[in-house]
Amino acid sequence: MSSGRTSPYAIGLTGGIGSGKTTIANLFQEYGINVIDTDxxxxxxxxxxxxxxxxxxxxxxxxxxxxxxxxxxxxxxxxxxxxxxxxxxxxxxxxxxxxxxxxxxxxxxxSTYVIFVVPLLVESGNWRERVNRIAVVDCPEQTQIFRVMTRNNLSQEQVLAIMRAQVNREQRLAAADDIIRNEGDLSAAKKQVYELHQQWTGLAKAH
Incomplete structure (x- = not known):
């Protein structure tokens, strides 16, 4: 394993359960970006x-x-x-x-840069040294709860227990270099992904 930041330019994509990390990662893949999913x-x-x-x-x-x-x-x-x-x-x-x-x-x-999808990136701590930027997929906690209850057929109590095992929303946002709001409007998410793709491509080329 290499230590520290190495080529290529790397983005760490994270977010709480039900935030929509996979949806966002797939949008970046449409631009030909290599996405490496730790899960x-x-x-x-x-x-x-x-x-x-x-x-x-x-x-x-x-x-x-x-x-x-x-x-x-x-x-x-x-x-x-x-x-x-x-x-x-x-x-x-x-x-x-x-x-x-x-x-x-x-x-x-x-690809010009790579994306590591790391659900517990903020919790694990050591990814900060590996990636050049941390991008957090964010949505209201009630949206997270609804999505996970629907997707995984879990009770609200079960979802809340999973969320309590992760850092809270404020801690995650505090660690972010970039924030992608994913509240259900796919066109709004696509616009943010396009803008970040342009930004990260420029940063990677200058890296």
Missing amino acids: AIAHQLSAPNGLAIPAIRQEFGDAAIAPNGAMDRTWMRELIFSDSGAKQKLERILHPLIRQECEKAAAMAT
Whole structure:
């Protein structure tokens, strides 16, 4: 893994659950920008034959691995809920591998700049050194709650519990170099994405 900021110019895209990070990332992809999604990488690492599977098996035992060879997500979720140290153990396995795979993807990128989609970018702290700018996808908390309840079939209490595990809206906005308001009007979001794409392209070329 390379240390510090490296080429290409990098944007860290983040936002609370239900803010619409994927929608915004897809709009940047329409301009040919390479988007590197840390959640997708984490799923690949813990899929059948994923790079993290041997270490997960060694740390947590055979019970952590489903019959298909992937990490048993339900089992792991329940373990993390009952054992506060389990989350840190899993993160110690996954996070270095996620960063390694992110760097591989960035090295192969062909666009003027790259976007790392990192849901917990502000919480993790160490991404600030890796990216040139942090962009936060923002919407009112009630919009987040409604979207996640609808999308994931969760209760309001369940969504609020997830949100409480993340930094709050004010903390996230305070960390932002750029803010994308995503309150449901796609044309307004597209306009912001276009303007940021122009800005970031200029910054990347001058980098």
